[in-house]
Amino acid sequence: MPYNVAVVGATGNVGREVLQILAERRFPVKDVVALASERSVGAELSFGDQDLKVRSLADFDFKGTDIVLSSPGAKVSAEFTPRAAKAGAVVIDNTSHFRMDPDVPLVVPEVNPQAIADYKKRNIIANPNCSTIQLVVALRPLHALATIKRVVVSTYQSVSGAGKEAMDELFTQTRAVYVNDAIKREIFPKQIGFNVIPQIDVFMEDGQTKEEWKMMVETKKILDPRIKLTATCVRVPVFIGHAEAVTVEFEKPITADEARAALRKAPGVSVVDHRVEEGYVTPLEVVGEDNVYVSRMREDPTVDNGLSFWCVADNLRKGAALNAVQIAELLVKDYL
């Protein structure tokens, strides 16, 4: 049975990718509506062979809409999502607003697909943070094998994670350096061109940034509340693709070979791990790819039962749009 789908934030980095992935995976749509702010009304977006004219979210009536895939930012989501849910649509929300609500499931289909069943409480399903999604996809098979006690992760996050204006800022700053123009800063707290910034999102009282806190609490909610996790999240001058250096301490012994074998069998993971030059995957190489790539798996001799690895994914696809569309696919297959 085909469904009426609305894509909210359709003109953004994530929204455009959602439209592309819905078409690529032949999601069973009856009608697709592209919604954004008043600024974009009338603009055209591609959906397969069709051109969609962008409509305004503010006055859209969600009656008759079955599924909403939403990425307009947390504040806008907080305001419109209850309205859409009340009208009977199931909202799959990419923003941070509902993720830690106990009545809203937080889902990564390869990790906790069963949690989708809880969507009925509020008609909302939350899509996790991009850096959390790729991490838990890689951690789940290892947790099943040897039980994770503690994770230390450092991220190298691309500018597309902060939206389309952030990508423009990296471009114009890079250009400005080459042509000797003044550097303008609007989105990032420091210059991102030719630099790295150890701050993503705002600071919390304990000194963590909110991005680091999100990785901790979301991993607990999705995978296991007993896992201890500490993160350092860093923005790097890369357009698309997040990378993570991950160190894990397990309860039970586990070798690098066993970890690689488990990851090779796991859904959504590709292992590329040759201990030679070029024998690993970098962010540039995963743009447009669906899987989470794991490289550089090795034993950590400084703790009992420790492993370290490198993990890379397309933050706009698996880190956002693809994960949301996979949730929608499970929703229509098992629940609607």
Ligand SMILES: NC(=O)c1ccc[n+]([C@@H]2O[C@H](COP(=O)([O-])OP(=O)(O)OC[C@H]3O[C@@H](n4cnc5c(N)ncnc54)[C@H](OP(=O)(O)O)[C@@H]3O)[C@@H](O)[C@H]2O)c1
């Ligand atoms: N990028 C990622 O890797 C990623 C991953 C996971 C989650 N997310 C989350 O997804 C959300 C969007 O990210 P993005 O990268 O797509 O941002 P973006 O490129 O800046 O796009 C923002 C989208 O929201 C729309 N919007 C803004 N204000 C609106 C309003 N008042 N009413 C209706 N629509 C409005 C924009 O429409 P206009 O074009 O009309 O302004 C645009 O379509 C954020 O909450 C982000 O945290 C992003």
